[in-house]
Every structure is written in structure tokens, then in C-alpha cells.
């Protein structure tokens with residue numbers, strides 16, 4: 209039996225551990241990357257009461273959504289624009305960027321008063337877009353929402 213074989217095996221195993229360690233380090237980055245400057249302010253607010261009491265929220269077209277599709281205590285993720293429209297209380301609408309401030313995934317759900325990014329489970333308030341839990345530390349960027357008849361236009 210050659211004494212060289214075990215050394216090669218140990219070397220190979222060591223390389224494997226080292227590479228695995230590098231992989232872990234690359235996958236576990238904290239909230240220090242890809243800041244895109246979502247430091248905007250001036251969340252748009254409308255004051256006209258909406259008749260909606262739904263819980264789901266419908267799909268939005270372009271940069272507008274029907275008032276009736278935005279549930280009180282919930283919101284709608286716009287499919288063709290990178291915005292979320294919420295209605296924290298009846299008749300008060302807010303809009304935010306739908307791009308997560310952690311690593312840029314699109315947010316994917318609105319539940320229990322929270323906007324959720326399922327990439328790494330960050331959660332944001334539907335009231336002001338602030339980060340509630342998860343790896344994201346910064347609020348979703350604020351957008352302007354204007355009511356025009358039975359529609360809400362976001363910009």
C-alpha cells in the first residue's frame with residue numbers, strides 16, 4: 209500500500225471543504241449589496257373613499273389599477289409596472305416600488321398588512337413600505353399614486 213494515496217485523498221477532501229466554504233461565503237451576503245438608491249419620499253395619498261372590501265386584489269394593467277381591486281388592509285402588485293398599490297385604511301392609498309431592497313427580487317405577495325418578498329422572506333409595511341422583518345433593512349421606494357375616477361394611476 210502506498211502512503212501517497214491517503215495524502216491525495218486528504219488533499220482532495222480539503223479542497224472540497226475549502227470550495228464549499230467559499231460557496232457558503234458567497235451565498236450568505238448580508239444587506240450590503242446592490243443599493244439602488246430608493247431613497248425617494250413623498251408617498252402619494254388619495255382621500256376619496258373606495259367601496260372595496262375584497263381580500264385578494266386584482267391584476268393591474270399598465271401603471272393604473274381599479275380602485276375596487278385594491279382591498280382595504282391589503283394591496284395589489286402591478287404586473288406590468290414595478291409598483292405595489294396598497295390601501296392601509298379605507299380611502300387611503302399608497303404606492304411603492306415592487307423591487308425588494310434586499311437583493312432586487314420583485315415582491316410577490318401581500319398578506320396580513322405586509323408586502324412580502326419570498327426570495328429571502330423580507331416583509332414590508334403596507335402603510336409606509338418600511339422593512340418589518342427579514343434581511344431587507346431599507347423601505348421600499350415610495351411612488352406617487354393619483355386617483356382618476358375609478359382608477360389609481362401610479363408614477
Ligand code: FES
Pocket residue numbers: 308309310311312313325326327328329330342343344
Ligand atoms: S431579495 Fe432578498 S428578501 Fe427580497
